[in-house]
Amino acid sequence: MTLTPTGDLFPLLAAVLAALCCGLLGNFLVLRRLSLMGDAMSHSVLPGLVIAFMLTGSRTAPVMFLGATLAGVATVVLVELIKRLGRVESGAAMGVVFSVLFALGVLFIERAARNTDLDANCVLHGQLESLVWWDGPASWSGVAISGLVEAAPPQIWTLTITCGLTIALVVALYKELRLAAFDPALATAQGFSATLLHYVLMIFVAGATVAAFEAVGSILVIAMLIVPAATARLLTDRLAPQLLVSVAVAIAAAAMGYMGSIAVPHAFNKPEVNAAGSMAIMLGVLLSLAAVFGPRYGVLATATRRSRMARRIELDDLLGRLYRQEEAETATVPAPRRAIKRARRRGLVAPDRLALTDDGRARAAALVRRHRLWEAYLVDRAGLAADHVHDPAENLEHLPEALPPEMGETDPHGRPIPPI
Amino acid sequence: MSDTVVHSGHAAPTSLAERPEHSSDSPLSIHAMTVAYQRKPVLWDVDYDAPANALVAVVGPNGAGKSTLIKAALGLVPRASGLVEFWGEPYKRVRDRVAYVPQRESVDWTFPVSALDVVCMGRYRRVGWLRPVGRAHKKVALECLDRVGLADLAHRQISQLSGGQQQRVFLARALAQEGDLYVMDEPFAGVDAATERAIVALLRELREAGKTAIVVHHDLQTVPEYFDHALLLNMRVVAAGPVNEVFTRENLHKTYGGKLTLLSEAAEAVARSGLKVR
């Protein structure tokens, strides 16, 4: 059966919506160091779904949601209980709870719910393909809004409602959730019960997990919850931008992952691969890009900053040494050739011999001034011994923005402090 | 049979007769409070009434239960027994009037918020559920930041502040709560000289404004200079009252044991500040 161009609309929409609500909620998990609660939740929602199904024989959204939410709350309560009673850290407590619950879910699926479409494999990678619009119009021009509304499978509506509620929650309780994540004690003290907010958040995470279950299965939800927020955390310093970036990352990864799972294998004349897994891979790619190229916290940026600082310190040391050499008229001191070359290029050291130019002398004087001011300050105010202040001063002199107050005309060793 | 009141200063409450209600003027009254972690008691039968409009230092050796005292009073750690009242009322009813400054390590400073955001958190109770922080509240928060000398750094992310500046952000947040009682857990721990001066100035300001501050403090030497009341704590209340009455050699010895250098330093400090050591 060939697919019309509009056939992918609903799976794609489902993937994007699932990523959106998981990605948004994941921020609060990552910030509260509860990422693994997402892990636990995504595993332990399974028995909730299965038991709800077994009890009611229905796979309608409200039943599934109720079952999963109860399982989610049970997870949180059980983890808390085992943490307290079993005297273990929360990671281990979560491990105990979710593995047992997941095992229960798998057993029930295998033994009782076998004859339904709820099978153990869709737990792993979702069933986006079941949303494909087989009898959709042949081209986009034939698509009408009313037709879309009519054709949309129920899963799309579930996801839309979940997303809407999640966004509403985060917008309405933005300030409360932020406070509870940053300082639960203050939140409680101010009358915003941190425990209540925690449970509200967890219920939403459970809900998002169920909604996303159709799209990505129950294991890959963890990637959807954690990776967008983690990526955003590497790129931003404020919560609101972090939320926006995480949502953008989630949507981009979902869309690119879904389309890539079809387009890339097709380019090699192979059938498409699993879409949910591809989305997880896309998330991994985006995270790696942020980790390497992030403007402030990326590996490259950090390395560049560090090497620039190292070079500046090298240069400063050379200038300082030459200045002191001029002062004391001692013999030449060895210096790394790289630093000398750089100093000459900037016109700080004379091109023909190892001596300061006027520019170089001015900069060196400022440097030596900072050094000696610090020495004087440390002896006078911090009460350090005169022979212990060289090293700290050596570190402080490289920070032009930190300058101690005026300390007289000589340093503790009796050498003059160069005037400005 | 009439109930009579018998006082003698030790362990369990000494009279079967009900004690007269503590004065409702006292911003913080603690009755017979015991706190235990696992089986070990940390605080045993603490009775204390904080004076109104005063700066109170809570001092004592390591492990004496100083932080536990204020955390238990605020309900942050469970009490094994005892009652705590603020102005004669349970904490829940007067939350607005109590501002708590926790130890700096209690939060994650890489959290994605600015200094101003943190101070605004002190206004949340006034803002209420669901509503965003309005301009008026932000203005108050900015003023509070200004009072601790950090107005310039309002929009810095909090991990980019120094330890002392972070401490001052916490103080500004407590100021923003506009309470009548300020409970501070080691605000002077590990801060630079500028911050220490700022905190001291702030404490005096609070006293001028008729507020009370209860401060867990670790430096005996500065107690006479910074505070007017002291609570000497070592699992139990050893002594409490105005600094010059409480800081006696005997009391300090009872609190700290035989660490003589420490004691003589403290006594010297008392002498320097012009108080009389009895």
Add this chain to the structure above:
Amino acid sequence: MALARPEALLIGDVLEVLTFQGGYNTNAVLVGSAMLGLAAGVVGVFALLRKRSLVADAIGHATLPGIVIAFLIAVMLGASGRSLPVLLLGAAVSAAMAVLGIFGILKYTRLREDAAIGIVLGVFFGVGVVLLSYVQRPENVTASPAGLHHFIYGQTAAMRAGDAMLMAGIALSAVVVTAVMFKELALASFNDDYARVAGFPVSLLDGLMLGLVVLVTVAGLQAVGLILVIALLIIPPVAARLWTDRLLPLMLISGGLGALSGYIGAATSALLPRAPAGSVIVLCGGGVFVLSLLIAPKHGVVAMAGRRAVQRLRIAGEHLLEAAYEHDVSRKGDTTIPARTIRAMERLWGWPIWLGPMVIAGLRRRGHLQRTSDGYELTTTGAARGARIARNHQLWEQYLQTYADVAPGHVDWSADTVEHVLSPELVAELEAALKAKGALP
């Protein structure tokens, strides 16, 4: 397996399997699963102590891409792709890469451990799912990938004796390495900084520990499956923690509980064809844990609650006796304590309503307190006991004041007598001090 009959189990069948009479294959699987449980229990203790339990979760999930890639490579090279050692090798390699991934994230970004584990778990598993969907299309790969998905949920029913031997062999080697390196691993997991200063290569030991986790994970893939293998590593140690506080017993108990759940789980799975072995083994472990949580004498819920209740009643009883005794002393002659005064005391002490009646009942049962017309009265023994408690508290107080710098850690107000904690000489000294103050009769 021979016994895999669809319905209606007979007790005879159960006994047959449990007593190793279910045939060679079944026996091999039972022994292998028990060995696996033992190894996981032993290795898991260190993972738990190092707070690395959930790293094992990421390791488990991260084996999936390795298994599929190993399969693909084997097929490309013309082998069958069903060779267990090859698949397990692939699993081990990708698990090791996952560990490196976690440490890379921790080292080079500002993300925390929980996020790093979640990221690696999700992304590796995603790669695995994509690869699995690729090999499952017959037009992509000629060899049948049937059996690969057994690694996800585990399937003892499909295991042959040889597979079980391999599993037992890997598990055994993990146990042997742990036994040999016990001392070093214990030191590194207890106090890594100290171990580092003492000259132990802590990073190497850490690597070894995670290597053992990888080994056990890989061994358990066939029987338990990669999603649930974490349970083997985590549940027995957490359960054993409730039984003991010492390391060696902890490891022995944990290994024993692990072996037990492996054995029972594998046997059950052998009997119930549609019960995935992984789930059953994990649920057995879960059962063992719940049981431990309830009945473990050391930290079990029942024992703890009992001890706490006894403790609380005792402290409360002492409070009341002491107060009653002092009431007597302060008012010679009329020794009746009105009931309403007791109620007022309870309020002051912040007692919940049920505590007072229980305390009074206890004191009356022991003959310390007796009812009078309008209240209660101390008996002679009650007065004596009250006096002793009051003296104890005064001595403790004196001790706190005299030895304030060392005291707080030693004080135990609820100790029956001070002499149990402090030396008789010290008590005599404190008594003398109190008498000098006139505080002690």
